[in-house]
Amino acid sequence: MTPENAPESRWSDLDRPPLSESALRHALLQEGGLWTSLDIVPETGSTNSDLAARAASLPQGAVLVAEEQTAGRGRLDRTWSAPARSGLFFSVLLKPGPDIPVERWGWLPLLAGVAAASGLARAAGVDMSLKWPNDLLVKVGGEERKTGGILAERAGEDAVVVGIGLNVTLRESELPVPAAGSLALANAISTDRDPLLRAVLRSIEQWYRDWRSAGGDPGLSGLQTAYAAGCATLGRTVRAELPGERSVVGEAVALDGDGRLVLSTEGGGRQAISAGDIVHLRPAD
Incomplete structure (x- = not known):
């Protein structure tokens, strides 16, 4: 078999070695500790969907990681995809318990x-910021770019699956949109995915743990x-x-107790916008 038609190996891109399940x-x-299991799969559609389907049979703290996601989802079923082993694509199962109010x-x-x-x-040495409600931003050439996203979904009555997708070594030529970024493009001091995860x-x-100890109170926990x-x-x-082609323009001044x-x-008026109600949040200009 010639190199041209040989099947792709998990080591075919030496800049993107596989994660070590045993070491993790x-x-x-x-x-x-919180984490009770950790499994890595070579490829899946969505780690959130896979973990949610098994939530009833798993204890809190299950972690599912995919080397490649082919049908990753963001808010409002927006898609998220990236080359194999170019990022961190994982979901965690949390069961806050009856002591934490559902709201x-x-x-x-x-x-x-x-x-x-x-x-x-700390681990990558990059200055990261948050775009409300669920984006992780880095600066690439002085410009803020999205390098990660978060999606939380209820899984039955007692569980929440939280998924995170993060671009780690995505190259400029691989960006899905110009506004995307990666840790590598932000000049991270490390793009080794094991210590990052x-x-x-x-x-x-x-x-x-701090949030649960405070009864889920975002103020008392410092969150x-x-x-x-x-x-x-x-x-x-x-x-x-x-929704309904409505919009509200204003200066973002605070985050209230409900997030x-x-x-x-x-x-001079004030209006609180919830993550569940918003379609897009854009600069006013």
């Missing part, structure tokens, strides 16, 4: 954003303050596009 399990699956579960995607941004800032999962574990501090949306004038973005509108 050894590092993350600790007695008394506070809406903070979980924002918690994942804070945890991912802080964990990656460990950093994000450990950060999620710490923030989740509300941390999100606001890292949110690039605050202080900017934006246009919130809503909604508060806009200061013309005339």
